[in-house]
Amino acid sequence: MKCAMGIILGELARLQRHLGIATYPDHEIYGLVHGLESVIDARIKKHWVSAQQALQAREMLQYYADHTELPLNGFEDLQDKLITMGIDRSKATIIFTLFKSVGAVPEVFAKLEDGGMCLEIDLENR
Numbered sequence: 001m002k003c004a005m006g007i008i009l010g011e012l013a014r015l016q017r018h019l020g021i022a023t024y025p026d027h028e029i030y031g032l033v034h035g036l037e038s039v040i041d042a043r044i045k046k047h048w049v050s051a052q053q054a055l056q057a058r059e060m061l062q063y064y065a066d067h068t069e070l071p072l073n074g075f076e077d078l079q080d081k082l083i084t085m086g087i088d089r090s091k092a093t094i095i096f097t098l099f100k101s102v103g104a105v106p107e108v109f110a111k112l113e114d115g116g117m118c119l120e121i122d123l124e125n126r
Contacts, residue, residue, distance in 0.1 A: 003037075006033070006040035007032065010033035028043065046090075049087075049091050049095055053095070058095075058104065061104070
């Protein structure tokens, strides 16, 4: 199953690179297409968000929603907390895009946006 997923990911990466949509190094495409487990694992883990990470991020955002007196001026105010949860900016974008798309904690997102938060959240293209 993992090998088949690697082949599919590799072919998609090759196609995206050919179309100029994204750039992937030759070694990554080769490793994916040829089923090299370490390359497949690295690619999957790059975008993997565990249920625990999503829950922790949700609880953190809910805390800010429940405590409106706390300052929240942008992503930088959350970054240290997210890093301790193992959530980098790209994973935060994935998590926050999901939360925003389902209408979770809108007051927190409004506050972050007012503070200049730029998380590239684009629900039309996700």
